[in-house]
Amino acid sequence: xxxxxxxxxxxxxxxxxxxxxxxxxxxxxxxxxxxxxxxxxxxxxxxxxxxxxxxxxxxxxxxxxxxxxxxxxxxxxxxxxxxxxxxxxxxxxxxxxxxxxxxxxxxxxxxxxxxxxxxxxxxxxxxxxxxxxxxxxxxx
Amino acid sequence: xxxxxxxxxxxxxxxxxxxxxxxxxxxxxxxxxxxxxxxxxxxxxxxxxxxxxxxxxxxxxxxxxxxxxxxxxxxxxxxxxxxxxxxxxxxxxxxxxxxxxxxxxxxxxxxxxxxxxxxxxxxxxxxxxxxxxxxxxxxx
Numbered sequence: 001x002x003x004x005x006x007x008x009x010x011x012x013x014x015x016x017x018x019x020x021x022x023x024x025x026x027x028x029x030x031x032x033x034x035x036x037x038x039x040x041x042x043x044x045x046x047x048x049x050x051x052x053x054x055x056x057x058x059x060x061x062x063x064x065x066x067x068x069x070x071x072x073x074x075x076x077x078x079x080x081x082x083x084x085x086x087x088x089x090x091x092x093x094x095x096x097x098x099x100x101x102x103x104x105x106x107x108x109x110x111x112x113x114x115x116x117x118x119x120x121x122x123x124x125x126x127x128x129x130x131x132x133x134x135x136x137x138x139x140x
Numbered sequence: 141x142x143x144x145x146x147x148x149x150x151x152x153x154x155x156x157x158x159x160x161x162x163x164x165x166x167x168x169x170x171x172x173x174x175x176x177x178x179x180x181x182x183x184x185x186x187x188x189x190x191x192x193x194x195x196x197x198x199x200x201x202x203x204x205x206x207x208x209x210x211x212x213x214x215x216x217x218x219x220x221x222x223x224x225x226x227x228x229x230x231x232x233x234x235x236x237x238x239x240x241x242x243x244x245x246x247x248x249x250x251x252x253x254x255x256x257x258x259x260x261x262x263x264x265x266x267x268x269x270x271x272x273x274x275x276x277x278x279x280x
Contacts, residue, residue, distance in 0.1 A: 037216060037218055039216065039227050041227075041246050041248070041266070043266070044266075044267070044268070044269035045268075045269075046229075046246070046268055047214065047227060047229070047246055049216065074187065076177060076179065076189065078177055078261075080221065080222060080223045080252060081220065081221035081222060081223065082220060082221060083220045083221065083223040085250060085262065087179050087181075087187060087262065087264075089186075089187070106181050106186070106187055106264070106266075108181070108248050108250075108262065108264045110225060110248075110250070112220060121218075122225065122227065122248065124227075124246070124248045124264050124266070126181070126183070126184075126246075126264070126266025126267070127184070127266070128184070128185075128186055129184035129185075
């Protein structure tokens with residue numbers, strides 16, 4: 001793993017969240033590998049497989065969102081060959097027709113290198129429950 | 141990707157759930173790569189990093205669980221070089237001091253090949269909300 005690879009993957013990860021904030025499906029489309037095995041798990045949703053289904057979900061989310069801002073914390077990136085994954089916490093402020101809301105989402109993003117590009121192939125986001133809301137040692 | 145690699149990764153993934161069902165920390169310990177970057181996100185928990193912290197969480201969960209049964213559905217496995225990831229739904233029946241409960245957890249498991257072994261380096265599990273409980277198009 002070279003410094004340059006780390007920088008490339010960090011940049012790909014930043015582009016993903018910049019596309020998310022842009023609410024522009026075209027920008028999001030360009031970042032995903034066009035394969036049937038790509039998968040997206042939005043918080044609480046069942047998994048979506050395949051580029052088409054995943055893009056449809058972004059359309060749906062973007063259509064219901066007026067504004068979206070991310071602050072990423074605890075970002076850890078690993079690279080092994082042509083695969084990289086980022087583990088991070090999304091600190092979200094979003095605005096819909098119902099007003100502003102905030103959320104804390106734990107994400108796993110997997111990227112594949114194709115030529116010079118690191119394209120996203122897997123996004124799994126899930127709500128982080130505040131410790132006070134949850135009993136330690138409980139699975140759910 | 142050879143048939144044999146697919147089989148190896150599927151077997152590693154099965155071993156992970158067999159260790160989970162066994163509630164035996166020693167069996168779980170043997171399956172994880174001993175590195176500081178391994179990460180485990182239990183449903184609703186903040187992410188745990190490092191082999192030690194992850195193993196402590198299994199101890200805690202196993203100590204609070206009397207029985208645990210998994211049925212895995214919609215399993216998709218991808219292999220690229222020495223990295224593989226499994227996306228699947230865990231259909232769980234578990235028994236604690238409070239009795240039996242069932243759950244549906246969406247999981248992303250990442251494995252790294254070390255010598256002949258595929259060791260788990262990342263587990264991210266999160267509750268699947270039944271569609272009726274959640275409005276489509278909503279992020280959270």
